Amino acid sequence: MGDRPLEGKTPLKAAEKPNMDEISREGINGIMDVISPGIVPGSDTAHLHLLGYGHEKYYPGRGVFEALGAGIELRSGDVAFRANFATVDDRMTIKDRRAGRKGSKELEKAIDGMMIDNIKIIFRNTTEHRCVVVMRPLEDALSARVSDVDPHAEGEKIQKCRPLNGGTEEIKTSKAVNEFVKRSYEILSEHPVNRERIERGEAPANIVILRGAGKYVKVEEIEERWGFGGACVAGASLYKGVAKFIGMEVLKVEGATGRADTDLKAKADAAIDALKRKEFVFIHVKATDNFGHDGDFEGKTEMISRIDSQLIGRIMDHASADYIVLTADHSTPVSIRRHSADPVPVAIAGEGVRKDDVEDFDEFSAAHGGMCRIRGKDLLPILSDLMGYYRMYGV
Amino acid sequence: MGDRPLEGKTPLKAAEKPNMDEISREGINGIMDVISPGIVPGSDTAHLHLLGYGHEKYYPGRGVFEALGAGIELRSGDVAFRANFATVDDRMTIKDRRAGRKGSKELEKAIDGMMIDNIKIIFRNTTEHRCVVVMRPLEDALSARVSDVDPHAEGEKIQKCRPLNGGTEEIKTSKAVNEFVKRSYEILSEHPVNRERIERGEAPANIVILRGAGKYVKVEEIEERWGFGGACVAGASLYKGVAKFIGMEVLKVEGATGRADTDLKAKADAAIDALKRKEFVFIHVKATDNFGHDGDFEGKTEMISRIDSQLIGRIMDHASADYIVLTADHSTPVSIRRHSADPVPVAIAGEGVRKDDVEDFDEFSAAHGGMCRIRGKDLLPILSDLMGYYRMYGV
Numbered sequence: 001m002g003d004r005p006l007e008g009k010t011p012l013k014a015a016e017k018p019n020m021d022e023i024s025r026e027g028i029n030g031i032m033d034v035i036s037p038g039i040v041p042g043s044d045t046a047h048l049h050l051l052g053y054g055h056e057k058y059y060p061g062r063g064v065f066e067a068l069g070a071g072i073e074l075r076s077g078d079v080a081f082r083a084n085f086a087t088v089d090d091r092m093t094i095k096d097r098r099a100g101r102k103g104s105k106e107l108e109k110a111i112d113g114m115m116i117d118n119i120k121i122i123f124r125n126t127t128e129h130r131c132v133v134v135m136r137p138l139e140d141a142l143s144a145r146v147s148d149v150d151p152h153a154e155g156e157k158i159q160k161c162r163p164l165n166g167g168t169e170e171i172k173t174s175k176a177v178n179e180f181v182k183r184s185y186e187i188l189s190e191h192p193v194n195r196e197r198i199e200r201g202e203a204p205a206n207i208v209i210l211r212g213a214g215k216y217v218k219v220e221e222i223e224e225r226w227g228f229g230g231a232c233v234a235g236a237s238l239y240k241g242v243a244k245f246i247g248m249e250v251l252k253v254e255g256a257t258g259r260a261d262t263d264l265k266a267k268a269d270a271a272i273d274a275l276k277r278k279e280f281v282f283i284h285v286k287a288t289d290n291f292g293h294d295g296d297f298e299g300k301t302e303m304i305s306r307i308d309s310q311l312i313g314r315i316m317d318h319a320s321a322d323y324i325v326l327t328a329d330h331s332t333p334v335s336i337r338r339h340s341a342d343p344v345p346v347a348i349a350g351e352g353v354r355k356d357d358v359e360d361f362d363e364f365s366a367a368h369g370g371m372c373r374i375r376g377k378d379l380l381p382i383l384s385d386l387m388g389y390y391r392m393y394g395v
Numbered sequence: 396m397g398d399r400p401l402e403g404k405t406p407l408k409a410a411e412k413p414n415m416d417e418i419s420r421e422g423i424n425g426i427m428d429v430i431s432p433g434i435v436p437g438s439d440t441a442h443l444h445l446l447g448y449g450h451e452k453y454y455p456g457r458g459v460f461e462a463l464g465a466g467i468e469l470r471s472g473d474v475a476f477r478a479n480f481a482t483v484d485d486r487m488t489i490k491d492r493r494a495g496r497k498g499s500k501e502l503e504k505a506i507d508g509m510m511i512d513n514i515k516i517i518f519r520n521t522t523e524h525r526c527v528v529v530m531r532p533l534e535d536a537l538s539a540r541v542s543d544v545d546p547h548a549e550g551e552k553i554q555k556c557r558p559l560n561g562g563t564e565e566i567k568t569s570k571a572v573n574e575f576v577k578r579s580y581e582i583l584s585e586h587p588v589n590r591e592r593i594e595r596g597e598a599p600a601n602i603v604i605l606r607g608a609g610k611y612v613k614v615e616e617i618e619e620r621w622g623f624g625g626a627c628v629a630g631a632s633l634y635k636g637v638a639k640f641i642g643m644e645v646l647k648v649e650g651a652t653g654r655a656d657t658d659l660k661a662k663a664d665a666a667i668d669a670l671k672r673k674e675f676v677f678i679h680v681k682a683t684d685n686f687g688h689d690g691d692f693e694g695k696t697e698m699i700s701r702i703d704s705q706l707i708g709r710i711m712d713h714a715s716a717d718y719i720v721l722t723a724d725h726s727t728p729v730s731i732r733r734h735s736a737d738p739v740p741v742a743i744a745g746e747g748v749r750k751d752d753v754e755d756f757d758e759f760s761a762a763h764g765g766m767c768r769i770r771g772k773d774l775l776p777i778l779s780d781l782m783g784y785y786r787m788y789g790v
Contacts, residue, residue: 352399352730354737354758370759372425372768374432381433385736392734393430393450394437395457395607 002331015304027349030371046329052380061214069237085205099205143169148211221247227389230280264310292332323350397726410699422744425766441724447775456609464632480600494600538564616642622784625675659705687727718745
């Protein structure tokens, strides 16, 4: 949600957002470096910090979050990758990194369950061309320290997966990845689904390219760490994956898409319902970030107003919650169309907070608030103290 | 001193405190997380941080501070415990954890100096039923990693002291603790002081129960660490113990009790006198915390006003000091009657500080001050820089 000013205004300053402003007015405000000042957070590391897990210790690699977000039950030692259905020519040059943005359950089935030596392959086609590959070692351990197969650009050849340092586990893993890619090509290029696509003049999904390896290790769950369990309401799989990674319940919400067309009312209702049985509900809306990446000031501004009325207002009217925390996982300024390190505003309302004089929820007003400047990983400890789940250090 | 607002006010906001406000007005202000945001400090860890010693590295266990605060000269390797005179029945069930809140110099003498194998026992009855036990190993080393004997509740049996991990030193220590408790019962239950108490219908102090083991290791002294030595003015033994632990002189102040009846003028005078020969004097007042634990808003407010006039005003009028720092070791909100992680206000007045616009010393005004938000362990480095005892990093 955070941004840099254009002619003095950010989307947050420009938006109509009476409900967000009410949270600021009733609560305590501040600005927050989600990781630390000047450090640009990725969406995954940002959420780890916001949920009280420093990425230095807990970041498992993006593939793990995507696999968990896709609903795969990982076991310690599994190595997970983000993957795409892609289109290559017979010289292994990428024609379309996204294979016409189309997925296929039949193609998924043709690959899922494959065995490579003693490694079991779990393969899911999640949305459109996006896939997840999990390598489950039945004997010797694998490593996530291997390079990407995906060249991240069209017209480039697919890359050989290489061990980053050269240990036994890395060599074994990179060999398995290369074998997987080769076999995916063999299976997919002959598959009837692709023959039909070619006949219709479409790009065949004739290979699977991998990136973002991550090794799953079970971590201390949120309830153990902060005293309360929680549920997650999100559209995009990454956020669900982070939530699952730390032991939160991931709610299925019909219409939550992670795009601007997401059903904000359905997300609000899922949260309101979850709050009847969970002490902590985390709600994520992705679309403001997308508008930032697109450089669309108006779109981002309107999205913020929609979030205010359809999501936040609804929650404030119907949920029974002692505390409400409003913040962003990072800034994505429309002027630069990428994540930035600009701190995000944060407001906490509820019993006992030191209400300050801030009247608007935006990047500028928040800097005058009573919380001054905190870090992302301070947020859950502050909340756990307010909720009474503190641990005292010493006596 | 810190609190959360009740109908918009904290005791600090409600109190008459012209002298504190003058320090804020003349100085630079901020809010301070004594450990870090969201982390609830105990009184002992809080003071370590305020004096520039992170508890992660320097916390020795509570028993050490109590023993030092009671005036015992510890040697490296000593294991110290907090202890109570208690009343048990002949099945070792606790009837009164505090033995009628009464102490006895005669009972102290009957136990002090006991030998258990090659361990010398140093025993002090400090205030009321409260005691300190120090085990000084004359040969093999002891460990503080042993469990409490004190069950922390009446109607419960006393606990066997157990080694927490099971190493040789832990086993030796736990055996010595159990032997000590057994012998304390044998000695005390037959003692004339207790026979008389029983005849008068009072609870006999017929056993000593231990908790909070800590092993003493000498640490870098304050003068070595920050450049200046110091003296401590406090009523309660814990604060004296922390000061002693880091090599400060602990002043004997008649009438300093650590309770609301403490003689604030005597504490002021002791500080004024000490400032003639010490560069740094640390003054602690305990009673505001007690009022917080009791949920007594009025009592806490009045105590702050008394501290302002009888202690701070007197020091400002009569002491020759270049700098005055005013802060709290943690918040104890009257609404929740426990320590909380809410940051405390901090003000520093003296030559060269960047005077800001803050006019009142309280949790809300301080958040607008020029120091913004700092941590407890930043305070002594800031002070040492102002005092000219800085160490420059690099050239």
